Amino acid sequence: MATHTGRLTGTNAATVAEERPAVRIEGLVRAFGDRRVLDGLDLTIRPGEFVALLGRSGSGKSTLLRALAGLDHALTGAGELSVPDHASVVFQDARLLPWKRVLGNVVLGLDGPDAVERGTAALAEVGLAGRERAWPVELSGGEQQRVSLARSLVREPQLLLADEPFGALDALTRIRMHALLRRLCERHRPAVLLVTHDVDEAIVLADRVAVLDEGRIAADLTVDLPPPRHHGDPEYTVLRDRLLGLLGVDQLDQIDQPDQTDPDETVR
Ligand SMILES: Nc1ncnc2c1ncn2[C@@H]1O[C@H](COP(=O)(O)OP(=O)(O)OP(=O)(O)O)[C@@H](O)[C@H]1O
Numbered sequence: 001m002a003t004h005t006g007r008l009t010g011t012n013a014a015t016v017a018e019e020r021p022a023v024r025i026e027g028l029v030r031a032f033g034d035r036r037v038l039d040g041l042d043l044t045i046r047p048g049e050f051v052a053l054l055g056r057s058g059s060g061k062s063t064l065l066r067a068l069a070g071l072d073h074a075l076t077g078a079g080e081l082s083v084p085d086h087a088s089v090v091f092q093d094a095r096l097l098p099w100k101r102v103l104g105n106v107v108l109g110l111d112g113p114d115a116v117e118r119g120t121a122a123l124a125e126v127g128l129a130g131r132e133r134a135w136p137v138e139l140s141g142g143e144q145q146r147v148s149l150a151r152s153l154v155r156e157p158q159l160l161l162a163d164e165p166f167g168a169l170d171a172l173t174r175i176r177m178h179a180l181l182r183r184l185c186e187r188h189r190p191a192v193l194l195v196t197h198d199v200d201e202a203i204v205l206a207d208r209v210a211v212l213d214e215g216r217i218a219a220d221l222t223v224d225l226p227p228p229r230h231h232g233d234p235e236y237t238v239l240r241d242r243l244l245g246l247l248g249v250d251q252l253d254q255i256d257q258p259d260q261t262d263p264d265e266t267v268r
Helices: 012-017 063-067 101-109 116-124 141-153 171-188 201-205 234-246 250-256
Strands: 007-009 025-033 035-045 050-055 080-082 087-090 158-164 191-195 206-215 218-221
Touching: 012 141, 012 191, 025 158, 025 201, 035 191, 050 063, 050 201, 063 087, 063 158, 063 191, 087 141, 101 116, 101 141, 141 171, 171 201, 191 201, 201 234, 206 234, 218 234, 234 250
Parallel strands: 007 080, 050 191, 050 206, 087 158, 158 191
Antiparallel strands: 025 035, 025 080, 206 218
């Protein structure tokens, strides 16, 4: 098989996007010095498919996302990378321009006479109708992240890349944001790659959960659970335990737990 060097290929024609995967990665290598963080990684995401990416800290999740977003300007390793022309990125921090009002942030760089109308509609979609003229500093963390989602979705991306977008939010806000993201994705149908540390977030949101380990996708599991997905469902628990196992959490548990076969160690 021929390999290309960090090649980015556009697939902007809608008809082509229907037939081809939205994202295709083959044999991707990214090294920092001697260390191959991505080591022959393969991954495919279909149009409209939601893939969550789990992996231990330092396994290369953000490195992969940056490569897909075109933010890795030093990407020179082997491999093939094909992404749509219209991709959008959401980070853990909303990265709003503090000197621009909320609507100004959403429509920044948008062309066309209807930009303000589209931006206003996008803000309404994320539950921020009426806050167009607020300054970013006047918004809560969750509200700022809603603006960041509106800024992405108003561009109707074929691919939405999200790097722990809810990692800095409190648990209740995160649950609300999960519901919002699901609604938005059902409506706009971008392909999604969500990097997260949160196994539950991955199961609740994704069609597939991929686990990155040793520079490759070590597991790629389809989440075939009907909504609402919740802990009470035995299949949910099975999948959760399996993912935690792949992330090495079961091994940690064994270290933390006393050895029940040793009477001296047994907790009474
Ligand atoms: N620009 C860089 N220069 C050198 N090493 C880097 C660079 N960027 C990332 N790395 C290294 O690559 C490895 C993977 O980093 P990356 O941020 O992709 O991991 P991650 O899976 O996203 O981690 P976390 O879950 O902790 O955010 C780490 O060991 C990191 O130190």
